[in-house]
Amino acid sequence: MNFEQWLQSRLTAHGYAVGMIDGDVGPVTIAALKAFEKAHGLTIDGIADPKVVAALRASASAVSPKIMTEIPNRDIVPVKEAFQASKTIWPRxxxxxxxxxxxxxxxxxxxxxxxxxxxxxxxxxxxxxxxxxxxxxxxxxxxxxxxxxxxxxxxxxxxxxxxxxxxxxxxxxxxxxxxxxxxxxxxxxxxxxxxxxxxxxxxxxxxxxxxxxxxxxxxxxxxxxxxxxxxxxxxxxxxxx
CATH class of the missing domain: 3.30.1380 (Muramoyl-pentapeptide Carboxypeptidase; domain 2)
Incomplete structure (x- = not known):
């Protein structure tokens, strides 16, 4: 994994999903980086300087509450499913x-x-x-x-x-x-x-x-x-x- 892919993966882990982790730092990745900088009180310039890198290395549990407050465990909470006719039956x-x-x-x-x-x-x-x-x-x-x-x-x-x-x-x-x-x-x-x-x-x-x-x-x-x-x-x- 090169630095660009690492950058994309860390932004995604912090709640700023960039899509495919392909190392192509385009407008979506730059926008995610700027949003991350803003949320963490860093200079908003879309540049992954040492301060940004240090913040990205930190635990992703500090995701901005405006984006995500908690990731639900959707596997263990029992619910009653309503039947819905559909073209496709996806896996459980x-x-x-x-x-x-x-x-x-x-x-x-x-x-x-x-x-x-x-x-x-x-x-x-x-x-x-x-x-x-x-x-x-x-x-x-x-x-x-x-x-x-x-x-x-x-x-x-x-x-x-x-x-x-x-x-x-x-x-x-x-x-x-x-x-x-x-x-x-x-x-x-x-x-x-x-x-x-x-x-x-x-x-x-x-x-x-x-x-x-x-x-x-x-x-x-x-x-x-x-x-x-x-x-x-x-x-x-x-x-x-």
Whole structure:
């Protein structure tokens, strides 16, 4: 792993996901770096100087609460799943290693069909999203359908144009299991208004105008943790509980 890849991996570990860890320090990586610098009181210049490197080496448990307050252990909390007819039946979380392979691998990039922005850098336009190759086409179909259902103003109102992360190799807080993001099979939307412990009706994506958004994801078999538990409304995943 070269320095650029290390930089991307540490930013991702701190909650500023840059997508594929490929060593290509482009606009998304620079935006994540500047957001990290701002959150840690460092000079906001997008340069990985010694102070930035030292902060990145520190434990990622000090992630800015505006981005992430806790990583849920989605494997051990029992829930009652509602049956939802869908085109695809994704594996259960416990089967992800067998179905999707090693974490962080088999990743591809999809085109985002509408204006989407980084949640931690709202002025930065996101043009591609990194996901596991087995779920990429499904997610792309959903996003294309979302673009047809909601116009730009409606997407902004809902916050579904605010990207909170997809691929992010990490363990669940306080456990040994990997987060679903580690396989690139989960996507977060608008984390500022749909925090981990924000319930309905406070969570923006729990409102009636978001129903069609979730219907499209469910039509492809993806699971909304908010709908399943009234918990973590930002999150949708291609895995059953």
């Amino acid at each position: 979380q416990s089967e992800c290693l067998a179905v999707y392979g090693p974490v962080g691998q088999n990743q591809v990039q999809i085109e985002v069909p509408f204006d989407m922005f980084l949640a931690w850098s709202p002025s930065t336009r996101l043009r591609k999203m990194t996901l596991h190759r087995k779920v990429a086409a499904s997610a792309e179909r959903v996003l294309q359908r979302v673009a047809q259902i909601y116009n730009a103003k409606e997407r902004a109102s809902l916050g579904i144009d605010q990207f909170g992360g997809s691929l992010n190799v990490r363990k669940m807080r306080g456990g040994n299991s990997y987060s679903m993001h580690s396989w690139g099979i989960a996507i977060d939307f608008d984390p500022l208004r749909n925090g981990l412990h924000v319930h309905k009706p406070q969570a923006r994506l729990s409102h009636p105008d978001a129903v069609h958004f979730w219907v499209v994801w469910e039509g492809e078999g993806w699971l909304s943790l908010g709908k399943a538990r009234d918990f973590d409304w930002m999150h949708v995943q291609a895995a059953r509980l």
